[in-house]
Amino acid sequence: MNPDFDILVLGAGLVGTSLACALEGRGLRVALVEAAAPNLPPPGFDARKLALAAASVQALTTLGVLEHAEPAPSPIRRIHVSRAGDFGTVRLRCEDSGRSDFGAVVQADGLGAALERRLSALKDTTVLRPWSSASLRSDPDAVTVELTQGDARRTVSARLLVAADGTRSQARAALGIGVDEIDYGQTLMVCSLATDRAADGTAYERFTDDGPIALLPMGAHYGAICAVPTAEAARWQAFDDAQYAAAFQQRFGWRAGRITRVGSRSIYPIRRVVATALQAPRAVLVGNAAQTIHPVGAQGFNLGLRDALSLAELVDAGDPGRADLLAAYVETRREDRTRTLAFSDGLAGLTATPGLAARLLRSAGLLALAYVPGLSAPLASGAMGFRGRVPRLARTP
Numbered sequence: 001m002n003p004d005f006d007i008l009v010l011g012a013g014l015v016g017t018s019l020a021c022a023l024e025g026r027g028l029r030v031a032l033v034e035a036a037a038p039n040l041p042p043p044g045f046d047a048r049k050l051a052l053a054a055a056s057v058q059a060l061t062t063l064g065v066l067e068h069a070e071p072a073p074s075p076i077r078r079i080h081v082s083r084a085g086d087f088g089t090v091r092l093r094c095e096d097s098g099r100s101d102f103g104a105v106v107q108a109d110g111l112g113a114a115l116e117r118r119l120s121a122l123k124d125t126t127v128l129r130p131w132s133s134a135s136l137r138s139d140p141d142a143v144t145v146e147l148t149q150g151d152a153r154r155t156v157s158a159r160l161l162v163a164a165d166g167t168r169s170q171a172r173a174a175l176g177i178g179v180d181e182i183d184y185g186q187t188l189m190v191c192s193l194a195t196d197r198a199a200d201g202t203a204y205e206r207f208t209d210d211g212p213i214a215l216l217p218m219g220a221h222y223g224a225i226c227a228v229p230t231a232e233a234a235r236w237q238a239f240d241d242a243q244y245a246a247a248f249q250q251r252f253g254w255r256a257g258r259i260t261r262v263g264s265r266s267i268y269p270i271r272r273v274v275a276t277a278l279q280a281p282r283a284v285l286v287g288n289a290a291q292t293i294h295p296v297g298a299q300g301f302n303l304g305l306r307d308a309l310s311l312a313e314l315v316d317a318g319d320p321g322r323a324d325l326l327a328a329y330v331e332t333r334r335e336d337r338t339r340t341l342a343f344s345d346g347l348a349g350l351t352a353t354p355g356l357a358a359r360l361l362r363s364a365g366l367l368a369l370a371y372v373p374g375l376s377a378p379l380a381s382g383a384m385g386f387r388g389r390v391p392r393l394a395r396t397p
């Protein structure tokens with residue numbers, strides 16, 4: 001059997017589209033399937049603020065994507081981490097890591113538009129949109145996917161299926177791969193926010209008993225992220241701008257100045273959904289389909305991008321769905337995935353354990369990170385996306 005494509009990427013979100021960009025010029029026939037209508041952005045291209053790790057900035061620049069991002073990415077030069085009720089504050093400065101920044105902040109719709117602009121220039125990728133996968137079948141030589149568009153149906157086959165179809169991945173379920181799931185009982189509210197002091201490149205992360213709260217520098221202003229217990233989300237959603245600004249200020253404090261304006265809020269319930277395996281015969285998972293993690297710590301897209309870059313690096317002009325290549329993919333992703341999940345779970349836990357003993361331990365930890373030479377360096381390099389085997393495209397030249 002000669003399949004229609006070498007690689008079929010299911011889902012043209014941030015990760016699936018990045019993968020198509022990374023596969024360009026490799027001599028492979030790639031299909032990118034997306035359910036969203038062509039005149040609408042995919043659901044993940046919205047107003048969420050994304051902190052891109054330095055490794056991601058490097059890769060997306062090399063792939064010719066970030067030059068199209070509007071507004072231009074805002075560099076993160078300092079990171080300030082604190083915990084309400086504890087003493088000790090961690091302050092990381094990019095100069096101490098010998099870098100000009102730790103990464104940069106973009107809005108997801110701006111990054112998505114930049115990716116789509118690059119996608120439109122790709123020669124190796126055929127975009128099938130709007131088509132949804134309905135079922136799939138794996139044979140020894142290929143995977144065949146049935147696609148639907150209203151009442152219309154068609155089948156496409158490929159040597160390798162890449163499931164990039166997000167948290168509720170239909171492909172993952174069809175491949176028989178299960179998930180471990182945790183409901184954090186938190187809802188994230190995201191908006192733009194201005195203070196009476198221009199942002200200076202500092203990203204703030206503050207942990208509270210009710211969940212994390214963060215300010216990400218975006219030009220002179222900030223992207224503001226605030227987790228609230230889901231049971232209280234409706235009350236927070238009912239706040240007008242002045243009430244929201246006051247509630248945010250009360251939880252965050254005054255370290256970035258007085259809040260003068262807040263924009264409209266987007267709402268995201270938070271769950272951790274981690275696949276129990278990354279591969280099945282002739283299929284692999286990437287991005288949120290492989291692992292959806294708490295946005296605290298800003299790791300989800302960064303990790304998913306490294307899934308995509310690692311896979312693109314492994315495939316060659318031979319059969320991209322062969323078993324040894326898929327096993328190599330799983331092995332290549334092991335350390336980064338394990339450590340990033342542990343990091344994100346650890347940060348999520350910082351909000352979850354009140355009590356004096358936990359407080360003292362956390363304070364001691366924050367103080368140690370702040371004052372013991374050498375301890376904060378691994379934290380900084382992890383936050384920049386340099387964990388485990390770093391994909392070539394993400395390495396600094």
Ligand SMILES: Cc1cc2nc3c(=O)[nH]c(=O)nc-3n(C[C@H](O)[C@H](O)[C@H](O)COP(=O)(O)OP(=O)(O)OC[C@H]3O[C@@H](n4cnc5c(N)ncnc54)[C@H](O)[C@@H]3O)c2cc1C
Binds near residue numbers: 036043044167190300
């Ligand atoms: C509030 C918030 C803040 C965040 N902040 C950060 C951050 O600062 N840094 C960071 O790295 N990450 C962050 N993340 C995480 C990041 O947004 C996600 O990890 C990333 O967007 C996932 O992209 P994806 O392409 O894997 O999945 P998705 O965006 O879910 O894309 C999946 C695509 O598949 C399509 N699809 C689904 N099913 C089908 C089907 N059956 N057929 C065809 N197409 C299908 C969908 O339409 C969609 O376009 C944040 C997340 C949230 C919610």
